[in-house]
Amino acid sequence: MADEARVERLLAEMAADVEWPPTPDIASRVGRRIRRRRPGLTVLLLAAALAGALALGTAITLYVGLRGVTISRVQSLPTTPASPSASSAGAAAVGTRLKLGSLYPSLAAVQQAAGFRPLVPTSLGEPDQVYYRADAGVVTLLYRPRPGLPATSDPEVGALVMELRASVDQGSFGKMVGTGATIEPVSVHGGRGYWISGAPHGFLIYQRTGTYDEFRLTGDVLVWTEGELTIRIESALSRDQAVAAASGVR
Amino acid sequence: MYAVLVPQVEGRPPDEAEIVQRAQRGDVHAYEELVQRYTQMAFRCAYLVTGSAAEAEDAAQDAFVKAYQALPRFRPEGSFRPWLLRIVGNEARNRRRADRRRAALQLRLEEGLRRSAGDPSPEAQAEAAEERKALLSALNGMVQDDREVIGCRYLLQLSVEETAAALAVPEGTVKSRLARALGRLRESMEPVRG
Numbered sequence: 541m542a543d544e545a546r547v548e549r550l551l552a553e554m555a556a557d558v559e560w561p562p563t564p565d566i567a568s569r570v571g572r573r574i575r576r577r578r579p580g581l582t583v584l585l586l587a588a589a590l591a592g593a594l595a596l597g598t599a600i601t602l603y604v605g606l607r608g609v610t611i612s613r614v615q616s617l618p619t620t621p622a623s624p625s626a627s628s629a630g631a632a633a634v635g636t637r638l639k640l641g642s643l644y645p646s647l648a649a650v651q652q653a654a655g656f657r658p659l660v661p662t663s664l665g666e667p668d669q670v671y672y673r674a675d676a677g678v679v680t681l682l683y684r685p686r687p688g689l690p691a692t693s694d695p696e697v698g699a700l701v702m703e704l705r706a707s708v709d710q711g712s713f714g715k716m717v718g719t720g721a722t723i724e725p726v727s728v729h730g731g732r733g734y735w736i737s738g739a740p741h742g743f744l745i746y747q748r749t750g751t752y753d754e755f756r757l758t759g760d761v762l763v764w765t766e767g768e769l770t771i772r773i774e775s776a777l778s779r780d781q782a783v784a785a786a787s788g789v790r
Numbered sequence: 791m792y793a794v795l796v797p798q799v800e801g802r803p804p805d806e807a808e809i810v811q812r813a814q815r816g817d818v819h820a821y822e823e824l825v826q827r828y829t830q831m832a833f834r835c836a837y838l839v840t841g842s843a844a845e846a847e848d849a850a851q852d853a854f855v856k857a858y859q860a861l862p863r864f865r866p867e868g869s870f871r872p873w874l875l876r877i878v879g880n881e882a883r884n885r886r887r888a889d890r891r892r893a894a895l896q897l898r899l900e901e902g903l904r905r906s907a908g909d910p911s912p913e914a915q916a917e918a919a920e921e922r923k924a925l926l927s928a929l930n931g932m933v934q935d936d937r938e939v940i941g942c943r944y945l946l947q948l949s950v951e952e953t954a955a956a957l958a959v960p961e962g963t964v965k966s967r968l969a970r971a972l973g974r975l976r977e978s979m980e981p982v983r984g
Contacts, residue, residue, distance in 0.1 A: 544972045547979065550925055551944035558945055561843035563833050567825040570854040575818060585839040767814055767866055770888020 634669070634696045640680040641673025656680050658703050659766055659789040661773070664689070667770070679703045683744075690776045699775035705768055720748055726762070726779065729787040733764030735779045810870050814861050818866075821861070825854050828871070831946065832878045838941040841895035849881040856881070872955035875948070879956040885934050895937065896930050909973035921979060930980035936971035939964055 549552055563745040612655040644650040650670045651657050658679045660666065667681035685691035685698035692698070692756050724735045762782040771784050806827075812820035837844035857877045865875055899922065923968060929937060942953040943964070954961045 544976050547925070547972055547975045548944065550921060551940065551945075551975075554899065554922060554925065556944045557899045559900050560834055561837060563830045564847045566829045566833065566847065566851045566854060567822055569851055570825050570858070571818065571857050573851075574821065574858045612822045713941070728815065729812070731812065731817055737824060765815055765862075767811060768862060 570730050581630075634682060634694075635671045635680070638694075638697075638700075639673070640671035640682070640700075641676075641678070642671060644670045644672055646670065650679055654705075656705050656769065659769060659771065661701060661785040662790050663785045664699060664701070676704070678702050692774065697774075699773060699777070701771065701773050703769050703771045705727040705770075724779070726764075728762070728764040728766075728783055728785055731764060731766070733762060733783075733786065734783070736761045736763070737779065796844045801912065807866065810861075810864070811866060813858075814864065814866075821858055824874075828874060829854075831871075831948075832874065833877050834946055835875060835942065835948075836885075838895065838938055838946070839879060839956075840886050849885050850878060853878040853881040869951070872949075872952045873951050875956040876958065879958055883958070890936040897926060897941075899926055919980070924979050925975060927976050931935060931978075932971065932974065935967060936974065939967040940971050940975070943968060 583714070585682040585717055585785045593640070595763055599676070626741045635641065642653075644653065647658060647666075649662070650672045653672045653674070654677070656679075658670070658681065658723075660681065664681075664683055669682040671680040671682065672678070679702070680702040681703075682697065683689060683699040684696065692700075724737070726735045760776070760779070761772050761774045762779070763770070764769070766786075771786070771789070773785060775782060777785065792909065806824075809820045809823055813824060832850040833846050836849040836853070837843060840846050848938070853874070857874055860877070864870070874896060928942060932940070938957055939953060942948045942956050948956065950961050950964050954964045957964065959967075
């Protein structure tokens with residue numbers, strides 16, 4: 541009498557003998573279909589759109605295939621509002637001045653507030669301060685200048701690593717790039733990213749209402765996606781140094 | 791302490807998690823590697839559900855494109871195979887619903903390949919062949935739910951978790967359907983075994 545173990549064994553043997561239809565070459569067709577949606581084409585369109593926009597002297601907003609990021613090129617940048625003195629008292633003076641949100645005592649604490657684990661560039665190590673801005677959903681790791689990490693245009697800032705979840709509204713990050721800046725697609729360990737350099741460019745934090753309330757000038761920025769996060773590193777590092785730092789986030 | 795920035799050096803073949811992470815960052819080549827790796831599994835799973843090679847091909851292809859679009863929502867700590875199989879199963883079921891007139895899947899076996907290991911006597915060979923014939927007949931005569939769960943679990947050799955994902959049912963349902971289906975297959979073979 542057949543028992544179920546025997547039936548299972550016969551089924552397992554049968555698996556090798558089933559006459560399946562030939563497996564079609566799906567991979568090449570899938571590759572063609574997803575490439576049609578890729579930012580490679582977007583980048584070309586982006587370059588053409590930029591050229592056109594510059595010729596017309598108009599601003600243009602570009603969606604570059606990075607979740608939560610838009611880049612706009614404009615003829616002239618708004619005037620930076622007067623900032624409180626860099627010597628403002630209190631540990632969170634930089635964060636207040638740059639409107640980074642609330643200061644948190646640790647990465648674990650900010651993780652609890654933000655609902656995601658911020659990634660840390662291993663080459664930069666533990667940040668000096670951690671902020672979370674709830675209205676924009678952005679975590680910021682602040683690194684003070686130190687040997688090997690020169691100050692940005694802000695003497696109190698060596699690097700800002702800002703991270704937000706992909707599910708945050710598309711306008712959470714915004715950049716307005718002056719005409720002197722260049723936008724260069726780069727590869728961050730196989731993924732896509734953009735290196736924005738060459739001239740100070742504006743950086744906006746959008747609130748979820750779609751309005752912005754902050755404008756400041758920054759140095760060079762690398763922005764890319766990492767899993768569910770969109771991350772930007774703002775620093776005085778070279779492009780290759782920034783890409784190397786981005787390639788070692790943990 | 792601040793370390794000098796050094797690019798990562800990759801000296802070993804990437805495992806699946808690494809490939810998935812690269813694909814999540816927009817690396818199309820990495821995603822194509824995943825498609826290559828799982829085309830056969832996806833196609834055969836879709837074939838079990840739709841009963842049609844053409845529909846299975848379309849379902850698998852669309853599933854891979856949809857999975858690519860959904861990659862940002864894939865959680866890195868999860869397993870990629872069940873996540874993909876869920877999408878494949880959904881695509882296949884949608885196609886099956888759209889074509890209710892389709893005849894039920896009839897699996898066939900390649901002839902003359904199986905030898906009864908360890909017992910080469912002609913009588914044993916004949917008995918084994920009869921068993922296989924009866925089993926296949928019983929399998930082809932099963933209701934769709936039972937045939938799918940047996941097909942996923944034993945013929946595609948998916949895990950219980952993967953079978954549950956492909957069929958969009960809880961793992962407990964997979965186990966209870968398997969127990970029921972195995973019991974029916976056993977009963978169907980009793981006349982053969984005597």
